[in-house]
Amino acid sequence: MRLFATDSENDLMNIAENAPGAKIFFRILTEGTGADWPLSRKFGSHPDTIYHLILQSAEMGLNPWGISFHVGSQQRDIGQWDDAVARCKYLFDAVAEEGIELKMINIGGGFPANYVDPTFSVKEYTDEILRFIEEDFGDHLPDIILEPGRSLVGDAGIIVAEVINLSRKSKNNLYQWVYLDIGKFGGMIETIDESIKFPIYFEKEGLAEEIILAGPTCDSMDILYEHYRYHMPDSVVPGDKVYIFTTGAYTQSYSSVNFNGFPPLQAVIYRDNQGDE
Numbered sequence: 001m002r003l004f005a006t007d008s009e010n011d012l013m014n015i016a017e018n019a020p021g022a023k024i025f026f027r028i029l030t031e032g033t034g035a036d037w038p039l040s041r042k043f044g045s046h047p048d049t050i051y052h053l054i055l056q057s058a059e060m061g062l063n064p065w066g067i068s069f070h071v072g073s074q075q076r077d078i079g080q081w082d083d084a085v086a087r088c089k090y091l092f093d094a095v096a097e098e099g100i101e102l103k104m105i106n107i108g109g110g111f112p113a114n115y116v117d118p119t120f121s122v123k124e125y126t127d128e129i130l131r132f133i134e135e136d137f138g139d140h141l142p143d144i145i146l147e148p149g150r151s152l153v154g155d156a157g158i159i160v161a162e163v164i165n166l167s168r169k170s171k172n173n174l175y176q177w178v179y180l181d182i183g184k185f186g187g188m189i190e191t192i193d194e195s196i197k198f199p200i201y202f203e204k205e206g207l208a209e210e211i212i213l214a215g216p217t218c219d220s221m222d223i224l225y226e227h228y229r230y231h232m233p234d235s236v237v238p239g240d241k242v243y244i245f246t247t248g249a250y251t252q253s254y255s256s257v258n259f260n261g262f263p264p265l266q267a268v269i270y271r272d273n274q275g276d277e
Contacts (some may be wrong), residue, residue, distance in 0.1 A: 005068055005106075007045040012053055016060040023065035024057050025106055026050045028091070030084050034182070035072025037195050044069065047087050054095050054102075055155040066104030066142065067091055073150060074196060076117075080123055082132040087116025089136040089171070106145040114244050122151050136201035150249040157248030159187070163240045164199065164216060175212050178232060180242060183215010183222040187247075187255035187265040191224040199245040206233035217260040 002022040005014050015022060028050050032038030045053070054064045067088040071080040085105070092102050107129065112119040133141060165179040182188060191197040192194075208231040215222035255265035 003065065003176055006053070006214060007043060007050070009056065010062070012057055012062070016057075016062055020061050021063060023063045025066040025068050026057075026064070026091075027067050027068045027070075027117060028084070028087055028151075028180050030069050030071050032072035032075075032080075034075055034077025034080055036074035036076070036112075036115075036197075037190060039070050042080065047091055051091060051094055054091070054100060055098055058100055064095070064100055064102060066102050066106065068106035068108060068145075070108035071110045073110060074093065074112045074115075075117060076112065078120065078128045080110075081107060081129045081275065085129075085132045085136055088142075092137075092142070102103035102142065104143040104145060106147070109147040109149055111146075113150045113244050113249060115154075117201055123168040153248040154246045155248060157246070157251060159244040160245045161190065161242040161244060163236055163242060165238055168220040168237075175229075176208055176231065176232075177214055178211045179214050179216060179235075180224075181216050181223060182265070183217055185217055185219070185222060185256040185259045186262055187213065187251035188224055188244075189254045190250055192229045196224055197225070197228055198247060199232055201233050201243040201245065202236050203243070204233040204235045206235035208232065209234050216262065219260075 002019050003025070004019065004022055005025050005027055006012050006015060007027045012024070027044040028047055029044035030040055032040035050067070057064045069084040069088070071084055084107070088105050095102060111122055111125055133144070159182060161180045162181045163178060164179075164181050167177040167179070169177065184191060188198075191198075201246065210229040211232045212226045213224040213230055215224060252265045252267050256262070257264055
């Protein structure tokens with residue numbers, strides 16, 4: 001089955017030329033409010049634009065199949081799906097008046113992993129989202145596609161890092177800088193704007209002090225957490241191990257190739273005594 005997503009007329013024309021008769025679903029804009037890692041603006045178009053694209057696709061010999069959206073990654077506000085599903089229902093009804101029957105909604109991702117702040121369970125998310133869909137569509141439920149990537153694999157990864165330097169910028173500076181051998185360009189890009197806050201564990205003991213965490217590269221942007229304060233035992237010295245949890249999603253695939261001479265993040269797959277991964 002050939003199934004394509006689009007949100008623009010130019011893209012639609014390319015699909016019609018290269019994949020005539022294909023099934024098409026159309027991505028609508030969402031605000032991404034409540035998401036730790038918003039995915040709004042770049043993809044998706046206003047429902048009014050999508051309405052005209054749906055009609056145009058039918059005229060071009062394509063098969064308008066459904067609507068998609070993404071409410072933002074690590075979305076903490078389940079109600080964002082309610083608003084998005086309602087927009088889908090509006091489009092389903094609007095194009096039905098023109099003789100087009102849409103059959104599918106791709107509700108995207110957004111299902112959270114457990115980082116520093118607690119989240120509701122995936123079941124609580126799915127129960128509420130299903131309720132939203134049933135309230136809007138009644139007995140005529142569309143096919144549903146979902147993309148629960150982060151929530152599935154987040155807990156599957158642990159990054160083992162090392163403290164490579166400690167620095168206090170002045171004698172009156174309250175916060176010590178702690179430099180790790182991994183930073184934004186080594187796989188921790190989701191610390192941009194301190195969006196995703198990973199659980200971090202230092203294996204030493206001692207009195208806890210607030211720190212600023214930075215990566216190893218020459219780029220001054222390579223600061224992981226400066227405003228959100230992590231704590232580190234005061235006995236930590238360069239060479240000590242640091243464990244960054246819930247890093248199974250969007251880390252190794254984000255790591256750069258030899259920026260500043262650092263190799264890409266290496267993955268080691270653990271197998272237990274029974275041979276299971």
